[in-house]
Amino acid sequence: MGIIDHFSSKMRVMQLVRGLHNLRSCQRGCVATIGNFDGVHRGHQGVLARLRERAAQAGLPSCVVIFEPQPREFFAPDKAPARISSLREKLELLRACGVDQVLCLTFNRRLRELSANQFVHQILVEGLGVVHLEVGDDFRFGCDRAGDFDLLVEAGQREGFSVESAATIALDGVRISSTRVREVLAAADFAMAERLLGRPYCISGRVLHGQKLGRQLGAPTANLRLNRLRPALQGVYLVSTELDGRRCAGVANIGTRPSVDGDGRAHLEVHLLDFSGDLYGRRLAVQFHRKLRDEQRFASLEALKSAIAADIAAARAHWQGQPLENLK
Numbered sequence: 001m002g003i004i005d006h007f008s009s010k011m012r013v014m015q016l017v018r019g020l021h022n023l024r025s026c027q028r029g030c031v032a033t034i035g036n037f038d039g040v041h042r043g044h045q046g047v048l049a050r051l052r053e054r055a056a057q058a059g060l061p062s063c064v065v066i067f068e069p070q071p072r073e074f075f076a077p078d079k080a081p082a083r084i085s086s087l088r089e090k091l092e093l094l095r096a097c098g099v100d101q102v103l104c105l106t107f108n109r110r111l112r113e114l115s116a117n118q119f120v121h122q123i124l125v126e127g128l129g130v131v132h133l134e135v136g137d138d139f140r141f142g143c144d145r146a147g148d149f150d151l152l153v154e155a156g157q158r159e160g161f162s163v164e165s166a167a168t169i170a171l172d173g174v175r176i177s178s179t180r181v182r183e184v185l186a187a188a189d190f191a192m193a194e195r196l197l198g199r200p201y202c203i204s205g206r207v208l209h210g211q212k213l214g215r216q217l218g219a220p221t222a223n224l225r226l227n228r229l230r231p232a233l234q235g236v237y238l239v240s241t242e243l244d245g246r247r248c249a250g251v252a253n254i255g256t257r258p259s260v261d262g263d264g265r266a267h268l269e270v271h272l273l274d275f276s277g278d279l280y281g282r283r284l285a286v287q288f289h290r291k292l293r294d295e296q297r298f299a300s301l302e303a304l305k306s307a308i309a310a311d312i313a314a315a316r317a318h319w320q321g322q323p324l325e326n327l328k
């Protein structure tokens, strides 16, 4: 991705501006919101719907300010929460929600040290020319999260923009949040994840060359780059993906592959049932349906091979007789 990119589909284009130093390339004058937006769940979608409405009323573009890395990934990479979506997935989801412009700020010491009022003045007012700011129900920002709704309202009166807080979006009486989505994904409750996200949970990425060991193990795999510090899933799953307009079932492992190399980094590997084509270089969106087991360290490749064969058998049994368009 470049500094300024256009995320486009046949339907819409979204402008991406990367970094504080490129702020001057933004068209000034917009209606904005700020946050992590990890997963772009139904709570976020509520805020974004309001943002779109306000932007249309003002006749200005809608702008979402996000941070990469996310603040907690900057402060404590080892303890940061798992990521539901990579930056690219997040941008794709924001585009699909009708956002016109994303300002992606690198979260670093310089940004961290800005007081809430400096953040408002330098980024929102001088940089973006915000005329209206839409925030969520629990929004906090600036050095030590000292900026809250009241501070924003005061700053808005001083600097000349309006501020509004979106209503809480809840499911079964509980607020929808990225934290809640991470919890249900960790518990492999994909039906609940779908209700919170408003879509099935997928991880998408480009297929890379792996170690080519999969064939020897009886299961050639498509290896996808996860593009995140820590994925929200770990283990072996029943999955599906769309290939050339057809849904294909498969099994996938997300883990460090302790039985074969263990470089410490998490990989996503997918074996598609009854598929033998070449997938290198293609982008796949892998949908998760059920967890089969945790990843294990096997003492031999033979033992790993039998375990993968059992995973494949479990997948076939699970979907036997079900039309693939209806995978559940």
Ligand SMILES: Cc1cc2nc3c(=O)[nH]c(=O)nc-3n(C[C@H](O)[C@H](O)[C@H](O)COP(=O)(O)O)c2cc1C
Binding pocket: 209, 210, 211, 212, 213, 214, 215, 217, 219, 221, 223, 236, 251, 252, 253, 256, 257, 258, 259, 260, 269, 270, 271, 294, 295, 296, 297, 298, 304, 307, 308, 311
């Ligand atoms: C369904 C499935 C289950 C797997 N389970 C494990 C596991 O429990 N432990 C492990 O170390 N690797 C596991 N793997 C990863 C394999 O070690 C990996 O796919 C194999 O080394 C091939 O890698 P390559 O595509 O880079 O050649 C699994 C892979 C698949 C597809």
Ligand SMILES: Nc1ncnc2c1ncn2[C@@H]1O[C@H](COP(=O)(O)OP(=O)(O)OP(=O)(O)O)[C@@H](O)[C@H]1O
Binding pocket: 034, 035, 036, 037, 038, 042, 043, 044, 046, 047, 135, 136, 137, 138, 139, 166, 167, 168, 169, 170, 175, 176, 177, 178, 179, 180
């Ligand atoms: N359920 C919700 N209802 C209304 N606003 C929400 C909801 N969830 C998030 N928001 C708002 O969306 C914006 C971006 O949210 P952000 O991603 O920072 O929080 P979050 O989803 O609560 O994540 P986490 O659980 O990691 O704190 C913020 O302004 C936040 O207040």
